[in-house]
Every structure is written in structure tokens, then in C-alpha cells.
Amino acid sequence: MAQAELLRQFIIFTGPNLGASDDPNHPIVQFWSRDATLLAASYPYLLHLCLSLAAYHLAYLASNTPLKRSRYIALAKDHFSMGLIQTNEALSQIDAPNCGSLYVSTVLVCFCVFAAGSTGSDDLFVCPANGNSPHSSLSLARGTRLMRQLFEEQVLFSGLTEALGSGKAPPDGPHPTYICEGFARVDWAGPVEKLRNVIVSDSHTRNEDFVRSLETITNIYEATFGNADGSVKCPLHYKSVLIGFT
Numbered sequence: 001m002a003q004a005e006l007l008r009q010f011i012i013f014t015g016p017n018l019g020a021s022d023d024p025n026h027p028i029v030q031f032w033s034r035d036a037t038l039l040a041a042s043y044p045y046l047l048h049l050c051l052s053l054a055a056y057h058l059a060y061l062a063s064n065t066p067l068k069r070s071r072y073i074a075l076a077k078d079h080f081s082m083g084l085i086q087t088n089e090a091l092s093q094i095d096a097p098n099c100g101s102l103y104v105s106t107v108l109v110c111f112c113v114f115a116a117g118s119t120g121s122d123d124l125f126v127c128p129a130n131g132n133s134p135h136s137s138l139s140l141a142r143g144t145r146l147m148r149q150l151f152e153e154q155v156l157f158s159g160l161t162e163a164l165g166s167g168k169a170p171p172d173g174p175h176p177t178y179i180c181e182g183f184a185r186v187d188w189a190g191p192v193e194k195l196r197n198v199i200v201s202d203s204h205t206r207n208e209d210f211v212r213s214l215e216t217i218t219n220i221y222e223a224t225f226g227n228a229d230g231s232v233k234c235p236l237h238y239k240s241v242l243i244g245f246t
Contacts (some may be wrong), residue, residue, distance in 0.1 A: 002075060003051060010035055010054035017057070018111075018243055020183045024207045027163040035160040036104060048083030049108035056115035080112050089142075093156040099151045100161035106144040176226035177239045188221040189228055 019029030055076035157165030223238035
């Protein structure tokens with residue numbers, strides 16, 4: 001029953017959320033709500049990761065119900081653990097037929113890591129605050145990028161994964177991506193400025209690296225959602241779609 005509940009959640013709610021569009025016929029919405037689970041029927045590791053993300057979504061929605069939230073988090077961790085182990089095993093035998101499912105799996109691994117939240121006060125997601133050890137999220141993101149480099153787009157994004165291909169170039173007009181593609185705007189400037197203040201207030205030796213990384217994130221947010229007056233002043237190649245739960 002738990003798996004059925006999580007699968008329903010992913011197909012009806014979590015998956016469509018990942019599409020960043022209110023249009024149910026948008027190709028990315030269709031992929032996450034339909035094609036991802038069809039693909040998962042042939043690849044158990046992908047199914048586990050879909051169920052893990054759905055469980056994290058339900059845990060988020062049950063924030064005011066501690067027992068339900070704890071149950072969903074436990075389910076999310078169990079499915080994530082199994083999905084991660086099986087994904088790593090499959091990666092040792094990656095080829096043209098399974099590269100698409102493994103690409104989607106590595107994307108979902110990243111989503112699940114972010115959905116699980118920070119592991120502690122030193123965890124900034126993109127790097128450890130103490131700078132003493134590499135950060136797992138970065139290695140996961142690099143794994144996704146590596147697959148883009150190993151396989152041609154027509155191989156990686158074919159069949160059920162076709163919607164994830166570039167298809168068309170990012171909008172090149174002067175307006176933020178959320179206007180061009182019709183998704184909700186996020187008020188990002190305040191939280192990003194608070195993060196900047198935290199970074200510059202510390203005397204860490206890698207502060208300059210952290211500030212440069214934050215500048216990239218700031219440009220992506222500005223290109224996607226616009227700045228305070230709704231305009232885009234950063235280079236237009238930063239246009240992107242950011243994903244979050246609602």
C-alpha cells in the first residue's frame with residue numbers, strides 16, 4: 001500500500017511539480033508525470049528514486065503532522081538507499097539502451113538530496129562550510145554532467161526521455177524565463193542577499209570562491225525570475241528553470 005500511495009503521489013503531484021509549468025500538456029510535465037514512471041517500470045533503481053522523491057514531497061506537506069512526516073521520511077530514506085545502490089551498480093554497465101534511465105536517476109538523486117535538506121550547520125549544499133572535505137552533492141551533479149559528455153543527445157534523449165533534450169534554444173528575448181515560459185515567479189533576492197551576508201561575514205580562506213559561486217547562482221535566478229524591477233541585466237545565457245516543491 002505504501003508503494004501505491006507514493007507512486008500515485010509522484011504521478012499526480014510530485015512529477016507535474018518538476019515540470020515548472022501549469023500546462024499539463026507541457027512536454028516536461030508529461031515526462032515527469034507519465035514517461036518517467038513508464039521508464040521506471042523497466043528499471044527498478046529509477047522506480048525507487050521516484051518513490052523516494054514522492055515520499056519527501058509528502059513529508060514536506062505533512063510538516064505539521066510529526067508522525068506522518070517521520071513515516072514519509074523513513075520511506076524516502078529506504079527507497080533512496082535502494083535506488084542509489086542499484087544506480088551505482090547499473091552505472092558500471094552503462095550503455096546506449098540504459099543511459100537515458102541512468103541520466104534520469106542521477107537527476108533524481110540530486111533532487112532527493114536537496115529534498116532531504118541540510119545535513120547540518122556546515123552543509124551549504126554546494127560545498128561544506130568548513131572547507132575540509134568534498135561535498136557529495138557536487139559529485140552527483142558532476143555524474144549527471146559526465147553522462148551528457150559520454151553520450152550524444154540523440155542517444156541520451158530518445159524514446160521516453162526525448163522531452164529532456166534541448167529541443168529548442170533557451171528564450172533569447174530580454175524578459176525573464178518565467179515570463180517567456182509561463183511559470184510562477186519566485187521572490188529570490190532577499191534570501192540570496194542573506195546568504196551573501198553570511199558568506200562575507202566569515203573569514204574563511206575560500207570566501208572568494210564562495211562569492212564567485214554565489215554570483216553564478218544570482219545570475220541564474222535573475223535570468224529566470226528577473227530582478228527587483230522585473231528586468232534582466234545579466235548575460236542571457238544564464239536563462240534557466242529552477243525547480244521546487246509547491
